[in-house]
Amino acid sequence: MIQRLYVRIYLTTLASLVVVVILFMLLWQFTAERAANTDHDRFMGALVSQALPPAGNAEVLQAALARLVVPPIEGLALYDHQGVRLASAGNQAGISSPAVVAQSKPGPGMSVSRLIKLDDGRMVVAREHTDSLQMHLGGLALIGLIALAVALGTYPVVRRLTRRLEALASDVDRFGGGDLSVRAPVSGQDEVSSLAASFNGMADHVESLLEAHSRMLVNASHELRSPLARVRLALELYETAPRAELLHGMRQDCAEIGEQIEEILLSSKLDAVTTAPPQDPVDLAALVAEESSRLDIAFEVVPAEVRGDGRLLRRLIRNLLENALKYGGQGVDAQLGIDGHGQRILQVSDRGPGIVEAERERIFEPFYRPANTAETGSGWGLGLALVRQIADRHHGSVRCLPRVGGGCVFELTLPAPGEAS
Structure with a gap:
C-alpha cells in the first residue's frame, strides 16, 4: 500500500491526466471525426451528381465513373434507388451493395467503403484509400507526448510541496521529542x-x-x-x-x-486557556463595594458596568484590596470612577512604605521577592500576578504608582462595555 504523500498526489495527477486523454479521444471520435465524414460525404455527393449524366446507357455511365476514379478513390459503383447496379469502374474488391455499406461501420485500415447519395435518388459506393489508422496513431503519439510533458512537469511541483510538508513533520517530531527550540522555516504565502x-x-x-x-x-x-x-x-x-x-x-x-x-x-x-472570557455584564461598582465592606475598607464608587467574567473580576478586586491591607498598612481606600474616554478606573491606595520605581513593574511577576526582603521574609506570591493576568484577559491594564504623602496607588483600567473585544 502506497503511504508516501507525494507518490499518492503524483499518481492521482497522472490518473486524472489519463482520464482527460481518454475523454478527449472519445470526444474527437464521436464529434469532430463524424462531423468531418458527414461534410465529406455531402461534398462528394454534390461533385458526383455534377459529373454523372442523369441518364444513359451503361457505357456512358461507365466512362463517367472511370473519370472519377482518382486517388484516393480506388473504385466506384453506381446503383439506382432500388439498389440495382447500373455501372462500375476501378477496383471493385470490398464494394458491397448500398444496404450492406449503410449498415456497416468503417474501421481503421488501408481502404474503406463509403455510401454517397445523389440528388436524383441514385447511390454511389466508393472504395477509398484511407490513412485513418496512421492519423489515429499520430494523434495518440501527440497526446502521449503532451501527457508525458505534463507528467514530467508535475513531478517537481508535487515533490517540492510534499518535501516542505515532510520537513514540517520532522520539525514537529523534534519539538514533540523535547527540543523546544525547533522552529519551522516559513517561505511563501500558501x-x-x-x-x-x-x-x-x-x-x-x-x-x-x-x-x-x-x-x-x-x-x-x-x-x-x-x-x-x-x-x-x-x-x-x-x-x-x-x-x-x-x-x-x-x-x-x-x-x-x-x-x-x-x-x-x-x-x-x-x-x-487562550479563549476570551465570557462577555457577561458585570456591575463593577457592586463588586468593589462588597469586597471593600467585607475587609472594612473605605470606598467610593460610581455606577460602572463592564463585560467579562464576574468570578475572575471579583478575584482581581479582592487580591488588590488584600494586598493593600497586607503590605500597605493603614489608610487603605478604594475609589472607582470613569474617565473621559469611558474607561473604568479603580484605584486602591495605601499608606505603606511604598515601592521604589525600579520594582513597580516587577512586583507583578509571580513570587517576586523585593531586594530588601530577607530570605525568610514573605514574598509577593501570586496575588498581583493574578491581578495582571485577569486584567489582560479583560483587555485592561494595572500599574503601581506612588501616592502623594507616602504609600502606593494600584490603578486598574478596564474598557467600557462596548470597547471590550
Missing part, C-alpha cells in the same frame, strides 16, 4: 507556509508556558516551605506542650498553603 507559521506560534506559546510553569513550580515550592516548616515546628511543640495558640497558628499556616495552591491552580488555568 497553506503550507500558514501551517508552519501556526506551528511556530504554537511552539512559542508552549515554550513560554513551560518556562513560566517551571519558574512557578520552583518559586511555589520555595514559598510553601516556610508555612510547612512552621506547621512541623508547631506540631512538635504541641506534642510536648499543647497550647491553643499553636493550633491557631497551624490553622493559619494551612489556610495560607491552601490559598497559595488555589492561586497556583488559577494562574495555571489562565495561562493554559
